[in-house]
Amino acid sequence: MATKRVLVTGAGGIAGVNFVRAVRASVRGYWIAGADYSRYYIELPDLDSRHRTPRHDSAGFVKRVAEIARAEKAEFVHPQPSSEALVLSRARDDLPSRVFLPTPEVMETGQDKLLTKERLDGEGVPVARTAQLKEIGDVEEAFSSMGRPLWVRARHGAGGRLSLPCETPREALHWIELWMGRGTLLSEFIVQEFLPGRNIAMDTIWRDGRLVTSYCRERIEYPFKHISPSGITGTPSVARIVADRKVNEVGERSVKAVDKTPDGAYSVDMKEDAKGRPCVTEVDAGKFHTTMPLWGYAAVRHLGLPWYSNLADLYIRLGSGEEPPGDVPRHDLLPDGCYMIRNMDSGVMLWREDGWKERVL
Numbered sequence: 001m002a003t004k005r006v007l008v009t010g011a012g013g014i015a016g017v018n019f020v021r022a023v024r025a026s027v028r029g030y031w032i033a034g035a036d037y038s039r040y041y042i043e044l045p046d047l048d049s050r051h052r053t054p055r056h057d058s059a060g061f062v063k064r065v066a067e068i069a070r071a072e073k074a075e076f077v078h079p080q081p082s083s084e085a086l087v088l089s090r091a092r093d094d095l096p097s098r099v100f101l102p103t104p105e106v107m108e109t110g111q112d113k114l115l116t117k118e119r120l121d122g123e124g125v126p127v128a129r130t131a132q133l134k135e136i137g138d139v140e141e142a143f144s145s146m147g148r149p150l151w152v153r154a155r156h157g158a159g160g161r162l163s164l165p166c167e168t169p170r171e172a173l174h175w176i177e178l179w180m181g182r183g184t185l186l187s188e189f190i191v192q193e194f195l196p197g198r199n200i201a202m203d204t205i206w207r208d209g210r211l212v213t214s215y216c217r218e219r220i221e222y223p224f225k226h227i228s229p230s231g232i233t234g235t236p237s238v239a240r241i242v243a244d245r246k247v248n249e250v251g252e253r254s255v256k257a258v259d260k261t262p263d264g265a266y267s268v269d270m271k272e273d274a275k276g277r278p279c280v281t282e283v284d285a286g287k288f289h290t291t292m293p294l295w296g297y298a299a300v301r302h303l304g305l306p307w308y309s310n311l312a313d314l315y316i317r318l319g320s321g322e323e324p325p326g327d328v329p330r331h332d333l334l335p336d337g338c339y340m341i342r343n344m345d346s347g348v349m350l351w352r353e354d355g356w357k358e359r360v361l
């Protein structure tokens, strides 16, 4: 089989490094060019060639990506960061390579927590009760109608941006005013019912409106949680695969609610409410969660699962026009109860409560 040439942007971030490693683990030969904004982190992934790109919001970003793709004869481009993926989804006609991304309209909805919430509500998918702030005084009203604590968060951004659980209106006001003093608009904040239950991620791959495969995992701990006010630091240090029909059903419906014909990778986040009902907090369209390719790598290298369990490989093949394999399970691709434990400079371990463990990195 001929070597396939791909370009990964944002290749130096943790998710990008994981994606490149997973693609390397494919039985098919890949030639991988990588690009990143950071002159430091671009040194980390195992690439065949390294490039620098300007920030996604600078005028020269698309031109530079297209230039690299052309020079490297990349047949396929995977933009790993959501911000870069949105820009390249808009500019797909300016690229010499294929992408496997949803439409810009769908991605914009996915990257705005308020628009997502409205779309999900409209389709009857469970979400947290949410208040939009028209004026700062609306914070008091939100506490009167939704109780306490409340979860203050930004509409845009990742990694729990500007999130804080607040016990009183005063705390919420201080938090919001602090950030408004640094240039964030009031309209960028929403206030939500606090969801106290399990924190769940669902990783999904779709083709022409059909779910190809998926699995769910519960996030159990975040690294550096004690030095973050919300305790959310983006990507978990401990997670466990869960197989739960209700979670699968809500997650699948949430993707269909933001995109009638999903195509590509969709990362869904859910948090359970006080009654144990999974509520969707985010449907990131076109996105690989940070550890999605790492789970795929572990699946083929350490769990003896078929090649398509390496979702980075499956995604590039589907995005290049190949047909989905016939035998792939739509749900619960990975084994229930398998943990992934990882931390900075400490490696990556698969573990089960019966004591079995295996080092991945």
Ligand SMILES: Nc1ncnc2c1ncn2[C@@H]1O[C@H](COP(=O)(O)OP(=O)(O)O)[C@@H](O)[C@H]1O
Residues within 6 Å of the ligand: 128, 151, 157, 158, 159, 160, 161, 163, 192, 193, 194, 195, 196, 199, 232, 269, 270, 271, 281, 282
């Ligand atoms: N209403 C909420 N109550 C409690 N925790 C929440 C709430 N909304 C989000 N979170 C937590 O914040 C994390 C990050 O939020 P998410 O919706 O995934 O957006 P992003 O990852 O883009 O910051 C979630 O995984 C969840 O743990």
Ligand SMILES: [Mg+2]
Residues within 6 Å of the ligand: 159, 269, 282
């Ligand atoms: Mg998220």
